Amino acid sequence: MKRIILGGVSALAMTASAGAAEMGAVDEPIKLAINEWTGQHISTHVAGQMLSAAGYKVEYVTAGYMNMYQAMADGDIHAALEIWSSNVSEDYAKQVEAGGVVELGDLELAAKEGIAYPAHVAEMCPGLPAWEALQACAGNFATAETLPAGRLVDYPADWGTPGADRMTGLGLPFKAVPAGSEGALIAELRASTEKKSPLLITFWQPHWAMSAYDVQFVDLPVGEDACFNDPAWGPNPNAVNDCDFAPTRIFKGAWAGMEEKWPAAFEILSNYTLDVADQQPMMGAIDVDGGSVEEVVSGWMSENESKWKPVVDAAVN
Amino acid sequence: MAHAVETRGLWQVFGGNAKSSLERELKTGAASDDVASVLKEQGLIPAVQDANIAVAPGELFVIMGLSGSGKSTLIRSISRLVEPTAGEVIMQGEDLLKASKSRMTELRRTKMGMVFQHFGLFPHMSVIDNVAFPLKVRGLKRKERHAKVREIIEMVGLAGREEAYPRELSGGQRQRVGIARSLAGDCEVWMLDEPFSALDPLIRRQLQDEFLSIQEKLKTTILFITHDIQEALKLADRIAIMRDGRIVQIGTPTEIVLNPVDDYVRDFARDVPKGRHMTLDEVMEPINGAALSEGGPQLSTSMTLEDALAGCAMSFEPIPVRDGDGKVVGVVRPELFARALGSDT
């Protein structure tokens, strides 16, 4: 909660300072973090090419998503363009509090997280996507480790346990098994699709696997704040979390010294947004069709100048 | 006369708290045998007990004993390869045990040389580099030190093999390298720890002879360790016999062979063909007016019994023995030979 409030404040400050700004140290490269997933590569390269268009040097630095905040506070990485509020290291909050990292506002990429299943699973559990159906057919999802409960493949433990929280909240007889890594989640989806075996999984979009494996979300009761604080709210009168995931905010973060060193770049990145309808096709072009990130993003940039040019122009001129 | 090397009450005790235990026991004034047995009861190992030797300049002093008798430890105590527990080691008036580390290094560079049983050659160095190593640690330039050691390499018969590595040499050749290296520094006290015992008998004899001829040339003081009585008798001016850490007898080869102090020494001497080691001056009698026959075998004091016997076996009269100047100094009676050569049993 605290994080989100902090974010809100800095976003307000941004809007106030909009307008043309100094270029700053154009000779020194701005280092943008490249994390472990394709969507983030796209978001970052779009931002990078915007900065290049403004006349900056840009360097892409591979960085572990969970471990990069210390580096941002140290000024070794200058900005990260796609940070998911649902799954951000506690270290981020610590570094923001310590003053080394600042938030750059929303990327406005509409994201959704939820309990999901590959399409073929619908046949094994009649009534899906309504969540109530899971109550009856939990046994179909049971495995050796979870008996007699059904098995829900949850996020890796270091991302938190939202799936397990839902199951407890809704009183569903499922035991959550942490996946360990994103690769493990995908492997589960892939193997389930190949074997036509049952699978319930915590997943999110935008993600290329959503379409590749025809993943559907389970319909959960729409959440509101009360769901997370007040047990009485929702279908289960005795528990919190008996609703869908809190909407995920995807935002940008930067090194605190950036505003001073590269004022215009700081403004560009602050005002930069990306629509999920733009990101998802690029993701497909890369992960499914095998294109390179640079080419796919360049292609998009030249075709959609209207979507990004104004932001650059506003900051530079 | 100043001794080249002398040890006084030298002890080498192994085990925890060896030093304090030994000091405590020595203070009681007990005999060294008793001190040793008390130490043993405490679980300590008195490898060298109260060793007292005095080696004259130019003397070839052999320390002999079975394996485990402490002879190797004694020589290592003298060279301070192991730190002695108590006593003194005097080399040309200086107590080595009081010398500082750097002084010891200095002494080893200028006064001592040592040859090892298994050669102790540096496997990564060629023959010439091995031999020149003592000069290298003194900081001599490569050219200089190589020039200096050529002569020594020639002396030990390794000319032409300078660039070979130890692994390419035979056992005998390796020990020649070891000998050459020990002489490369200015060696005044030469210590050899069973230098020939890892070699086969033929090579051993050959090297013993060469060793003697080198000694002839250099006339250094020598401490020579061996477990082989034949070798000891062949080489030694004097022999110290060690047993269980104690020196049981010191004497010339003849003394050892003729007057063993105990059964242990006698056991060593038993297999020795005495006629080959005893010279006539050991058995001759005063003239005492005996009628000396002219002619007959010409005997001299330095002749061994064996040689003398070959010449006068048929004689039944006292035969005169002459010294180096040809003057008659005594007589031998052939019948005495039999007694002297007779077995001890």
Place this chain on the structure above:
Amino acid sequence: MSLTQDLPRRLSASRGTRAGLLVLAVGIVCLLLEQSLPWLSIWPAEWTVPTTQWIGDGLGAVLDALKPAMRAVSAVLEYPMAGANWLLNTIPPVLLIGLVAALGWYLGGALMAALGFFGLLFVLGSGYWSESMNTLALVFVSVPLALVLGLSIGILAYEVPRVKAVVQGVLDVMQTVPTFAYLTPLLVLFGFGPVVGLIASAIYAAPPMARNVLLGLERVEDEVKEAAVMSGGTRLQQLFLVELPAAMTQLLVGINQCLMAALSMVIIAAVIGGFNDIGWEVLLTMRKAQFGQAFLAGLVIVVFAIVIDRLSRALATERRRYDWRIGAGIFAACALIYLVTLSSMPPVAELAWFDGAAASVDQSVGEFTRQNGAGLDSLKNSAMFYMLLPLRIGLDQAVLPFTWGFQWTPAMSAWFFLAAAVIAGAAALSGRTTLATVLGCLAIILETGVANLPWPFLLAGVAGLGWVAGGWRLAFFGVGLLSLILLAGLWDRAMLSLYLSGASVITCALVGGALGLWAALSKTAWLVLQPICDMLQTIPLFVFLIPVLMFFQIGEFSAFLAICAYAIVPMIRYTRHGLVTTPPELMEAAQASGATTWQSLRDVRFPYAVPTILLGLNQTILYAFSMLVIAALIGTTGLGQSIYLALGSADVGLGIAAGSAMAILALVADRLVQGFAKAQREALGL
């Protein structure tokens, strides 16, 4: 009559029996009191000490204090890093291939030249050339660092005998604390970027060097050392002119091991990112579950490892050097090829000779899963139901209608214990009292499950084993360290880790032992097994996870298989080695006594090989623990998961605490096995 008279004598017979009885007694008491005294099975939270917190706070302060100095180190290290990186990425690939092939020729002749040439050609063709060069740059800077560190540590332990035991303890810790556990503190200290990976791999790679330096120096013949003294060398001259050069063979073995360790760790450190290296590629492709591509990237690492390993091993063991002029010729030929193809050569990143193969591997993995889904599932279920689950939670909880077809009842427990008592009693009466107590303890473990074992029982067990294997000191050592885990409140997680690694180690011991035996008896078998062993040991740990994950999905069984695949190798190698190296006279003597092949194997070769086999078991245990952390990537619980959690949330305290707990488990197991091995060696007079 005689039986009753005999009994006391038999019972008081051996150390093993006495220890076993004590442990068994503790176990029975715990089982009886479990209901009334719940703290026997679950360590109460209020008894724990906030170790994690303390470590976090304490280390935090230390880290802050050290930070400026370390950042300076980091800044200095950037230069060689950048230099190596620039150099490797600037040399045209074909020229580098020629250089390596020429070096291969010089060191090991045609075979090595071919290995270098085709190995690097493969890397070039894979399209991962520049990523590989980045990795190589990291290795080239971290290895000298590790070598200097290892050399200093080794010399220190050799020169100051008093600190030797301490130093060896430190080396053990450096090797057993999982790298992931100290990545966070390193990040804080050295800042983001390749330097962290470099330092981490140097920390991990230094111990093998240090151990080999110490071993090498100790093995230099005494007379060689004395000769150096008597030649008048100062201590420094003795060390650097004589002792270290004389120990060169062992030092080169150390360098070889150091290289391999650094390479394997560089990949793991890729998790932090910052260098766009080949490990990062493996992670990226694994994230997409692209098994073919991940294998390809993994194979690039394997090829690197094999080329580096074989070349450095040739350097260490081969005395012969080949004609350098032919090497120069090889290089010249490659340079010519470079000049000729200069204009037509596509950028290295676009080379993709093997993408087709990778894709078809990927497809066939999918196809295989599709075809055999049911079979794979039933294999997994059988292993879970009949082996892993009972071991973890005990028969009383694992036997359910769903799994075994019936429900486990208290009456069955009673029968089970009765049967165990009868068997143990029979063993005791036949004189095998130690065996009887061990059987009793095993019955308790099987009924309760490792994860639910009462802690006093486990501590007593470690104490008993320690006492038998190495006396009181070892017993105190084990109990003391394990109590730390208990106090820190990490017991539950540690038991989960213990269970998973224990199951893997037991399996490895049985299967690996059998394979080792087979390899010892049949040359053909070893011809088949040896390359597989090489492969399993050089593949980056991550890559094990890929096929396992695809066939068996997330869960303990997958983790179990991945651990086994990695940890079985030393067991095979050492078992074979121990059996093959029985002195020929012993075997001839057995043969002359009329023993059959089987008899001489059982009565002569096996007892002789036991110390070596135990050494293999020891390695297997350490390997299993190091893989346990990696296996957390496929969703295991236990300490491995805690370490990941800590890495994700930059929680220094939890990371170090969980990492230390892991190291403690490994160290205690290591010391116990070594104790037994030592006892056996002494019994054989080796």
